[in-house]
Amino acid sequence: MNISLRKKIIFLVLSLLFIVTLAASVISTMEIQRYYKNRIVDQMIVQLDEVEYLLGTQVLGFHDSTRYNELARYADHSRHRLTLIDSTGIVLFDSHVTMDSLHFLENHLNRPEIQMALKSDIGQNQRKSATLNHTMFYAAKLYKNGGKQSAIRFIRLALPIEEIEAVLNTVRWKIMLGGGIALILIAVVSYLIASRLTYPIHQLSTVAEKIKAGNYDERFDVSGSDEIGELADLLNDMLDKLKYDLIRMKKLEEMRSQFLGNVSHELRTPIFSVQGYLETLMENPGAEQKKQQKFIKKAYRQAVRLNNLLTDLIDISRIESGEMKMTFNPFDVHDWLHKMVMDLKETAAEQSVFIKLANEKNEHVKVLGDRERLNQVILNLATNAIKYNKINGQVLLGYTVLRNKVEIYVSDTGRGIEKEHLTRIFERFYRVDKERSREVGGTGLGLAIVKHIIEAHDSTVYVESEIGVGSSFSFRLRKV
Ligand SMILES: Nc1ncnc2c1ncn2[C@@H]1O[C@H](COP(=O)(O)OP(=O)(O)OP(=O)(O)O)[C@@H](O)[C@H]1O
Ligand SMILES: [Mg+2]
Structure with a gap:
């Protein structure tokens, strides 16, 4: 200006x-x-x-x-x-x-x-x-x-x-003198009025200058019910909202960079492993077949892990950015869970775990949801229930029909989760026992994905667990 x-x-x-x-x-x-x-x-x-x-x-x-x-x-x-x-x-x-x-x-x-x-x-x-x-x-x-x-x-x-x-001439002079005096008087008055009028605006710009310099706690202090007072109130409201948004954005930014750190850390481990196994193979070209096979298998397993990790990462970022759209359709719960059990039977058997559907007869209840995504939920929960189980352990998939909802659960006879971890297992990359999880090929993203998908269904995932007895994960879907 x-x-x-x-x-x-x-x-x-x-x-x-x-x-x-x-x-x-x-x-x-x-x-x-x-x-x-x-x-x-x-x-x-x-x-x-x-x-x-x-x-x-x-x-x-x-x-x-x-x-x-x-x-x-x-x-x-x-x-x-x-x-x-x-x-x-x-x-x-x-x-x-x-x-x-x-x-x-x-x-x-x-x-x-x-x-x-x-x-x-x-x-x-x-x-x-x-x-x-x-x-x-x-x-x-x-x-x-x-x-x-x-x-x-x-x-x-x-x-x-x-x-x-x-x-x-005398008359002219008198008129001019009168005009001159009036001019001076009105000039003084208009100066005073202009000063009074522009003072609040001046105040606004002073505060705005401070806010521009990063002082977000500064507020406009212009009282009065005129337009400038209203403007000040409006700006203050705006600043409150902006500050709130700023805090949220900072938090998001923090989470993002933390996520990025975790991602690179998680990626580095399998990549180094693959690199290490391949180096060993290259340096020992004369090694016996059996030994070579062992290293190739190990490298392959790491590659699979890397692939799983990337799939999970892509899923989670697609869900969080809102890019993954859900399509809700009604489907039969019994048929659905029955099919899931069938699909998982082999994986469970590999780990010497028995999996079955808890409900014996079909109640022909339909629920509303994105079946594809819910498959992923059951897969993640059941895989956990199998992975963190014990030899000859059991996994139960089942549902309870409520008044206008159907509760779906996945329970196991595994080792259980300590109370201190219960609230955190849904965080990205969070694992109770990092070494054990890594051994069984986990990245700590499974439950985070589950939580996102269930929340997109306007529902919540609950977990109950007792050390040495087992855990049970549950959520509800709308009955149709
Ligand atoms: N049924 C369960 N019994 C015992 N611990 C569990 C169970 N489900 C999850 N956990 C614990 O919670 C952690 C987080 O689970 P989550 O599924 O998110 O990750 P993960 O299984 O380690 O890796 P991913 O699922 O990405 O392959 C697991 O590492 C495990 O320690
Ligand atoms: Mg998992």
């Missing part, structure tokens, strides 16, 4: 004020000028009447030099130039010219004011005087008082325009 808002407001107000004052001054000066001129003309006409009367009553005269000078003095006294003219335009008297010099004056018949007076009794004009060489205002009157002083046809009064101008 180059020019502050306050300066802009002040500038605007002052410009407006200047224009208004100027216009008002010009208009009022013109009006007053006209008014004064009219008044002067009126006064001159009164004066003309007076002169006419005085001439008529012969109080004033001009025929001998004494009376001529007396009349001149009378005119001087009233600050006018008085001229008496006969019907042919010859000047009979002029207060600014001596009696002897009268015959030097030119004929006045063609003077505009005289011509006007001839037509409409009264005439007026403003021009440069040929006789006196400066601008004068003239008013002439047709003299009708014929009887006495009969030679007079026109009475004319002249006033130097400077006199009129002087009066008007």
